[in-house]
Amino acid sequence: MSTLPDPPLTEAMLRRYQLRAQRQFQSGLSGGHLTRRQGQSLEFREFTTYIPGDDIRHVDWRASSRYGGEYDLLVRRFVAEEQYSLVISIDTRATMHLPLALPKLQMANWLAEAITWVALRSGDRVILHQLFDAAAQPPVVLRGSAGLTQIRRGLERCQPQTSSATAIGVESLNLNSLRPFLPPTAIWLIVTDFYFSAAQAEALAARIVQAQNGFRQVLLVELDSWEHERALVGMGPRLIEGPGLTVERPHYEIGEAELETVATAIRQHKMRFLARLHRDRVDSWWQWPTGPIDHAAFFRACFLEDRALQSLFERKFA
Known part of the structure; x- marks a missing residue:
């Protein structure tokens, strides 16, 4: 289990x-996962004019007589998924x-x-x-x-x-x-x-x-959960507990300035990372x-x- x-x-x-995704179409080859190219498959793409070297078996004689010019043969093109x-x-x-x-x-x-x-x-x-x-x-x-x-x-x-x-x-x-x-x-x-x-x-x-x-x-x-965690932390005095403390039951005051300092550090750290990639944003941003x-x-x-x-x-x- x-x-x-x-x-x-x-x-x-x-x-x-x-x-639903596969019903969407984009032109060009950059940025895509499944790239459709001309090739051998059962999925029709378009008609093109016959040129020497094309497979004669793909000539559509009926379409050629109906839509082609006097000397034009139309070839059925297909797409192949890589x-x-x-x-x-x-x-x-x-x-x-x-x-x-x-x-x-x-x-x-x-x-x-x-x-x-x-x-x-x-x-x-x-x-x-x-x-x-x-x-x-x-x-x-x-x-x-x-x-x-x-x-x-x-x-x-x-x-x-x-x-x-x-x-x-x-x-x-x-x-x-x-x-x-x-x-x-x-x-x-x-x-x-x-x-x-x-x-x-x-x-x-x-x-x-x-x-x-x-x-x-x-x-x-x-995956950005900072605003959610910021709301959970809230503001006001907090008791600090744990090993190695030199003061008995020390307190720490959390205010807007402290929270904003953390938010700024997170934001700057991410932007420095993206700058190394010559980017100014991520591809997807999921915010809690x-x-x-x-x-x-x-x-x-x-x-x-x-x-x-x-x-x-x-x-x-x-």
């Missing part, structure tokens, strides 16, 4: 999501286990589960990867039409395996294991709260730039509400309305 919370989207809901690799890197550091009302890691797992299901049904290969992992576990490779149960087993292998794996100070980037799974044209989806250290940010940014320079698309999904959270409803709203994620499965033509 899975140790992960039950997903908010059923397979029927995901199938409707997939069909298989892509979709790498999903999940941040599992200690801060991703907060807030307690709805941990960011839970949302990240649900997101990865849903995207994996749709990608596999689209004929693509999915690699599940633990972005920070002291034990450096190998990524999980999924192919075919795996159901939600099989996908969740793969996700369980990408979770922290011991309590020490999530302790602040022992978290390490797990990037070397990704090298075989990021060929040119791969899609790399990173789900994080951006609360990693400056050194980790520098190393991760360098790897992302390298991936982008190698014709790989990188999508950043930010300040009040009570309906887990399933919040996830469905974020996921189903996320245009960047949906664009992964829209048909794109050369």
